[in-house]
Amino acid sequence: xxxxxxxxxxxxxxxxxxxxxxxxxxxxxxxxxxxxxxxxxxxxxxxxxxxxxxxxxxxxxxxxxxxxxxxxxxxxxxxxxxxxxxxxxxxxxxxxxxxxxxxxxxxxxxx
Amino acid sequence: xxxxxxxxxxxxxxxxxxxxxxxxxxxxxxxxxxxxxxxxxxxxxxxxxxxxxxxxxxxxxxxxxxxxxxxxxxxxxxxxxxxxxxxxxxxxxxxxxxxxxxxxxxxxxxxxxxx
Numbered sequence: 021x022x023x024x025x026x027x028x029x030x031x032x033x034x035x036x037x038x039x040x041x042x043x044x045x046x047x048x049x050x051x052x053x054x055x056x057x058x059x060x061x062x063x064x065x066x067x068x069x070x071x072x073x074x075x076x077x078x079x080x081x082x083x084x085x086x087x088x089x090x091x092x093x094x095x096x097x098x099x100x101x102x103x104x105x106x107x108x109x110x111x112x113x114x115x116x117x118x119x120x121x122x123x124x125x126x127x128x129x130x131x
Numbered sequence: 132x133x134x135x136x137x138x139x140x141x142x143x144x145x146x147x148x149x150x151x152x153x154x155x156x157x158x159x160x161x162x163x164x165x166x167x168x169x170x171x172x173x174x175x176x177x178x179x180x181x182x183x184x185x186x187x188x189x190x191x192x193x194x195x196x197x198x199x200x201x202x203x204x205x206x207x208x209x210x211x212x213x214x215x216x217x218x219x220x221x222x223x224x225x226x227x228x229x230x231x232x233x234x235x236x237x238x239x240x241x242x243x244x245x246x
Contacts, residue, residue, distance in 0.1 A: 051231055062221055063174060065234040108173055117162075117228040118187060119235065121173035 024111050026122035033099050034130050041125045043092045043109035050112055052085060052092045053119070058105040066107075101129045135238035137222050143244045146212060152241045154205040154222030162228040163205040164235065165197060166221040174221055174237075180205060181228040212245045219243075 025044045033039050043052065051070045055063040067076055069085035069092060076083045080103075082095040092109055106124040113120045135156045144150050154163065162181050166174035179187035180199045188197075194216075196208040205222055219242050223235040 053234060055237075062237040062239050063223075063235075065236065068231075068234055070231060117179065117181075117233065118176055118189075119233075121175075124173050126171075 024109060024120050024122040026107075026109055026125050028125060029123060030126050030128075032128045032130065035099060035101060037099050038095065038097050039099065039127075040093055040095045041107060041127075043094075043122055045090045045111055048089045050089075052089075053110045054083060054092075054094055055108045055110060055121075056105050057108065057124075061105070063108060096127075099127075099129050101131055103127060104129050135222055135224055135236050137220075137238035137241050139241055140239065141242050141244075143246065144209065144212065145246050146214070148212075149208070149210045151209065152207040152220055152222075152243075154207075154238055155203055156224040156236070156238075157203055158224065158226075158236065159202075160224035160226050160236070161202060162225045162233065163199060164223040164225075165195075165205070165207050166223060166237075168219045168221055168240070178207075179228060186228060209243075212243075214245050217243055217245045 023046050027042050053068045054066040057063045067083045072089050073087045074085040080097045084093045106126045108121050108124045110119045110121045138153045164179050165177040168174045176189050177191045178197045183199045194211050198206040219240045221240045222238040225233040225235045
């Protein structure tokens with residue numbers, strides 16, 4: 021069945037560093053969403069990408085949707101301790117409204 | 132009001148108990164969802180309600196029984212649960228069910244422990 025895979029699953033960075041995390045789908049996605057879940061918290065919607073090659077920025081976060089709409093990336097510039105949490109990408113399953121979440125990328129930041 | 136509320140925050144129940152989880156939103160959203168999340172795992176979809184009708188049941192055991200009394204409320208009735216059902220239960224809502232622009236707003240969750 022359709023899967024959404026995230027790499028890496030864990031990322032530990034020094035405060036101030038940049039890093040990128042990736043999300044890959046086994047099938048073409050109509051759109052992709054990104055969520056952030058802080059430790060002990062609940063998922064919070066960050067962004068949705070719909071168009072092929074789309075790039076959206078939110079302050080230090082840059083989201084990109086691949087040209088083939090099968091992958092996406094999240095780039096964080098100058099990581100801060102407030103960025104700590106697990107980042108999930110999610111896409112609709114095979115034309116349905118069911119959202120399939122990737123396994124998540126847990127980010128820890130060394131101050 | 133852009134909030135999804137859930138009660139209770141924590142729940143401990145025995146395997147013979149009957150309890151209910153409640154979820155409420157006042158954003159006018161017509162789609163509501165129940166997810167189950169185990170530690171260090173992504174949210175796993177259980178049920179989807181669209182316009183107060185059950186549209187997706189992800190083969191969830193019958194000991195979980197959802198109910199949508201109106202467009203703002205969503206309940207999850209629990210009966211004869213097993214210890215492996217212990218998890219964080221998340222409610223979410225979106226403007227509608229569809230492929231596009233259906234970003235989901237999650238509630239804080241109910242942390243359930245089954246003894």
